[in-house]
Amino acid sequence: MKMRWLACTLLCALAVPQAAAAAPLGITRQTQKEVMVTIYNGNLGLVKDLREVRLPAGMVEVHFMDVAAQIDPTTVHLKSLTDPAGLKILEQNYEYDLLSSQKLMEKYVGRKVRLYGGDGSYHEATLLSTQGPVYEINGQIHLGHHGRLVLPALPENLVSQPTLAWLLRSQADRPQRVEASYLTGGISWKADYVMVINPSDTRTDVTGWVTIDNRSGATYGNAALKLVAGDVNRAADRPRKGRMLEIAAKAASTAEASREFASEGFFEYHLYTLDGRTTIKDNQTKQLSLMSAGDVPVEKQLLYYGAEEYYRNAYGMPISTQKVQVYLELRNSKENRLGLPLPKGKIRVYKADRSGSQQFIGEDWIDHTPKDERVKIKMGNAFDVVAERTQKDWRKIASGLYEVEWEVALRNHKKEEQTVTVIEPVPGDWQVLHASHRGEKVEAHTLRFRVPVAPEGAAKLTYRVRLRF
Known part of the structure; x- marks a missing residue:
């Protein structure tokens, strides 16, 4: 009788820990109440995943499933929104030994x-x-x-998907809303812009698109989306996914929205918040509208650049290999129907031909551009406007003192007048002695001329400078 009582006592003592160890509590995407994703330029995302689960009182092992495969486990943070003080994390593990x-x-x-x-x-x-x-x-x-x-059985310690495992202590047996936040790689975004200019090259329509590439290993359903534009520093000694400022993403309203991004200044960056929600599937490229503006004033510029070495040496032959470069420039201001801080990206420009069909005429990269700053887009080289540079004189006056005279011949084969801006990088201590056109010293070593060229005509710019090296 005594032996039977002792055996029953041992069985009762062992029953609770064995049951607890045998059945971890699974928290899957089906219990998800809300997910918020903040995506950065540098292949990085901040995920905040809110789920609801009933936790028993005492110690419990929890498996938080359906997380990103490229999660950085050192950035994981779990908290209870229902009972923050009553839920304690005793141990945390990241199970990534995936079944195959x-x-x-x-x-x-x-x-x-x-x-x-x-x-x-x-x-x-x-x-x-x-x-x-x-x-x-x-x-x-x-x-x-x-x-x-x-195989006779499934081995231990293999999981079918990346899983966060916690050993928790809960003070009460009750339903709780728990939020897990973490950084993950494999998700990025970029901006792309499209410009369509009018026949006179003076006005343009501008549209911007956000392209999101999700290869993080997780799907973010009905997510509140935020994008951070700016050069966020990443710690160099963390080659995988370094720690950084962990920013709490604000919840967006679930009401009907216009599906546009709202911009706000955020630390030294810019934060773009999607009005409404979207689903970002794993291994999906998604495009969302960023901005749109019509009838924006734009200026076409024809630029002809010189070089410093043109003033240090004598040239016996004309230089005709340089091309006249074509740029478009606009101001990112509210007066020009813009004014939204523009994240860096590629901008492509189109123009209609005589039949009305849009043709691609060039593309360029733009950097992060705040409001009221100018955007300059390199289109390529001019076909019908050509230039030739001839050194008319190069003379050494004294030790370290020189005089150089240049002639720049411009020819316009178009039926409209063109203005070419000639930009000369003049070295040393210099002075213009005489010039056929009015020059402007825009910087310490930059001389600029604006030369109008008649339709199907030609113009010559001549100037002489004295330089001291």
Whole structure:
């Protein structure tokens, strides 16, 4: 009787820890109440995942499933929104040993397996290596034995998807809303712009698109989306996904929205918040409208650049290899129907031909551009406006003192007047002695001329400078 009582006591003492260890509480995407995603330029995302679960009182092992495969486990933070003081984290693990045929075989190296033939017969074998593979059957070594490999059971410590595992202590048995936040790689965004200019090259329509590329290993359903534009510093000694400022993303309203991005200054960056929600699927590229503006004033510029070495040496032949470059410039202001801080990206420009069909005429990269700043877009080289540079004189006056005279011939084969801006990088201590057109010293070593060229005509710019090196 005494022995029976002792046995019952031991069974009761062991029952609670065994049950707790055998059944971790799974928290899946089905319990998700809200998800917020903030995406940065540098292949980085901040995820805040809010789920609801009933936690029993006492210690409980929890598996938080359906997280990003490229999660940085050192950035994970869990908190209870229902009872912050009553939920304590005792231990945290990240389970990333994912289930696959290769992983299953690796777990069974040195263990017994079965190889089934086509007739249903089988051999008991010991898996020696996954390379080949190599088996021991009846004391003999078989390389690449034909047959269907069957394993007796699923090994421990393999999960079908990345999982966060916590050992928690809850003060009360009650439903709780818990929020897990973490940084993940594999998700990025970029901006792309389209300009369509009018026939006279004076007005343009501008549209901007956000392209999101999600390869993080998770789907973010009905997510509140924010984008951060700016050069966020990343710690160089963390090659995977370094710690950085963890910013709490604000929840967006679930009401009907206009599907546009609202911009706000945020620290030394800009934050763009989608009005409404969107689903970002794993292995998906998604495009969302960023901005749109019509009838924006734009200025076409024809620029002809010189070089410093033109003043240090004598040239006996004309220089005709330089091209006249074409730029478009606009001001990012409210007066010009813009004024939204523009994140860096690629801008493509189109113009209608005589038949009304839009044709691609050039593209360029723009940097992060605050409001009221100018955007300058390089289009390419002019075809019908050409230039030729001739050194008319190069003279050494004294030690370190020189005089140089240049002639720039401009020819316009268009039926409209063109103005070419000639920009000369003049070295040393310099002074213009005389010039055919009015020059402007825009910087310490930059001389600029604006030269109008008549339709199907030509113009010559001549000037002489004295330089001291």
